[in-house]
Amino acid sequence: MTSNRLKISKNYLLVFLIVAFSAVAALMLYFSVIDYGASVGVKSGARWTDEAGLAFVVPACASSGGGGGSSLSCNGSGQCVAGGGGAACTTSADCGSGGGGGGGGTRPDLVTKSLLIVPAVPVAGDSVSFSGKVKNAGTHSSGPSQTRLRVDIGANGSWDISPANGNVTRMPTGALAVDATENETWGNLWTAVAGNHEYQICADNPSVVSELDEGNNCSKKSFTVGLAVLPECSDGIDNDGDGKVDCVPGNEDAGCFPDSNGGGGSCNSDDNNETDINPSATLFASPSFITEGQAAVLNWACDDSINGSIDNGVGVVCSSAAACDSGAPDLQVSPTVTTLYTLTCTGSDGVSTSQAKVTLQVGKIIETR
Numbered sequence: 284m285t286s287n288r289l290k291i292s293k294n295y296l297l298v299f300l301i302v303a304f305s306a307v308a309a310l311m312l313y314f315s316v317i318d319y320g321a322s323v324g325v326k327s328g329a330r331w332t333d334e335a336g337l338a339f340v341v342p343a344c345a346s347s348g349g350g351g352g353s354s355l356s357c358n359g360s361g362q363c364v365a366g367g368g369g370a371a372c373t374t375s376a377d378c379g380s381g382g383g384g385g386g387g388g389t390r391p392d393l394v395t396k397s398l399l400i401v402p403a404v405p406v407a408g409d410s411v412s413f414s415g416k417v418k419n420a421g422t423h424s425s426g427p428s429q430t431r432l433r434v435d436i437g438a439n440g441s442w443d444i445s446p447a448n449g450n451v452t453r454m455p456t457g458a459l460a461v462d463a464t465e466n467e468t469w470g471n472l473w474t475a476v477a478g479n480h481e482y483q484i485c486a487d488n489p490s491v492v493s494e495l496d497e498g499n500n501c502s503k504k505s506f507t508v509g510l511a512v513l514p515e516c517s518d519g520i521d522n523d524g525d526g527k528v529d530c531v532p533g534n535e536d537a538g539c540f541p542d543s544n545g546g547g548g549s550c551n552s553d554d555n556n557e558t559d560i561n562p563s564a565t566l567f568a569s570p571s572f573i574t575e576g577q578a579a580v581l582n583w584a585c586d587d588s589i590n591g592s593i594d595n596g597v598g599v600v601c602s603s604a605a606a607c608d609s610g611a612p613d614l615q616v617s618p619t620v621t622t623l624y625t626l627t628c629t630g631s632d633g634v635s636t637s638q639a640k641v642t643l644q645v646g647k648i649i650e651t652r
Contacts (some may be wrong), residue, residue, distance in 0.1 A: 285612045291441075334436050383630030391459070392421030392427065393486035394496040394503040397466075400482070405475040414468040415502065416482040419459035421495050429453045430623040431488035435481040438505060441545070444473060444482075453488065476507040515557035516550070522557040525631070529557070537589075562588040562630030567621040571618075572642045579641045581614040585628035588635075618643060 384611065399417040405411050413432055419425050433453040434444035444450045454467040467484070483503035513521045516529050516539035527536035530550035538559040539550045563586040568579045583600055585591035585607040591600045597614060601607040607628065616624070621642045628635045 293454045302553055302583045306369075317366050385494050387421040390421050390493055391423050391425030391461075392499070393459070393492060394418050394420050394486045394499050395421060395486050396428070396464075398484055398502055398504045400504075402504055404509070405506070406509045407475055407477045408511050409475045409508075410471040411475050412464060412468060412470045412597040413472060413484070414481055416464045416466050417459070417486045418464045422461060424458060425492050425494075426458050428456045428487045428492050429489065432467075432469050432472075433483045433485075434473060434474065435483070438479045438481045443510045452479070453497075456486065465592060477508050477510050479505065479507050511524070514553050514555040516554040517552040523559060527631075537646045539628075559631040559633075560584065560587040561633050562628040562635040564588075564591070564626050564628035564635040566593070566624065566626035568616075568624065568639040568641045571640060572644055574644055575619070576617070578615045578617045579637060581616055581624060583614070583626050583637075585626070588628040588630045590629040592627055595622055597624065600626070614620045616641060635643045 362601055368399075394417070396416050396418055399413070401412045402409055403415075408579070416430075417428075417430050431446060432444075432454070433442045436443040436451075442448070444452060446453055452469060452472070454463050454469070456467065459465060481503055482602055483501055485501040487494065487500050490500075494500075498544065513519075516536065519529060521528050521536075523536070523538060524535065525538075526540075527534055529536060530539055530552050535550045536557050536559070538551070538557040539554045563584075565582075565586075566584050566586040569582065570579055573579050581593065581597070583593065585589070588607040589604045590600070590602055590605050592598060593600055593614070595618075597616065600614070616622070618641050621640065623638055623640045626637045626639075628637075
């Protein structure tokens with residue numbers, strides 16, 4: 284009886300030892316796998332958290348790292364296992380190395396470079412385009428991502444043009460092999476205003492790619508927009524000092540009209556010469572000596588004028604720029620006394636005069652050569 288009891292006790296003890304040994308082995312396996320993620324297989328698109336606690340979506344054929352220190356292999360289920368973190372794979376070459384002591388393995392690293400604006404030196408009113416390159420500077424290919432642009436008008440940290448303000452400034456970026464680049468352009472995005480500004484381009488925004496360095500996605504540049512150089516006839520300045528400004532209704536500067544004296548056409552705000560042309564008067568008499576009863580002809584011209592007249596009973600000779608510029612038939616005069624005639628030509632920027640004398644002689648006229 285006693286012998287039987289001893290045998291039963293030994294059997295229980297043996298069972299207990301087996302169970303205890305199995306439990307210890309299971310715990311050791313658990314911590315060796317879970318702590319380092321050495322043999323956890325994660326398929327492409329699955330949510331993964333790495334050793335640093337960073338969450339990301341595993342891209343195709345990217346290793347999530349691990350601590351096994353030995354090469355990973357691609358198992359029959361398309362997962363990287365044995366020696367490092369897990370990811371989807373096609374061949375063992377896709378799995379890379381698990382590294383050692385919790386290393387990051389092979390991952391992409393998306394950075395931005397070659398930031399540009401067009402035009403390179405904008406002035407107020409220009410339509411500005413932005414561009415930059417996204418490069419995979421890592422050790423493994425990356426999956427598709429998005430690239431974000433932000434513009435800080437005034438460089439005061441406001442980031443006025445951004446997705447947060449409802450602007451569509453994210454561009455799709457395709458999968459990139461190691462060292463590959465893709466150019467992203469935001470064409471005619473912004474109408475420039477004068478001042479100092481900044482813009483920033485960030486790769487992988489929002490973050491969907493697990494990278495070697497999650498802190499180097501963004502680059503930014505400053506730029507200055509100058510004041511536009513406006514034509515004189517639209518700059519709001521009285522450039523010729525005549526009291527008239529540009530094409531302001533009722534106060535148009537004559538220099539902004541096609542004939543520069545305000546007498547024809549429409550005021551042209553694109554004209555870059557507001558200065559009015561001074562009028563020019565020319566008058567002479569032929570012959571200048573007459574006897575009683577004879578007539579003399581007055582030849583006159585009013586250039587760049589809007590009005591012309593001759594005194595001593597002659598009167599207005601032209602009353603518009605067109606008439607003054609084209610001239611008119613010469614005038615005959617028959618003074619009964621020696622008379623000095625004065626031609627007055629008025630333009631938008633002043634007055635010009637010219638004189639001619641007709642001398643009445645008694646007796647025969649002696650011509651001189």
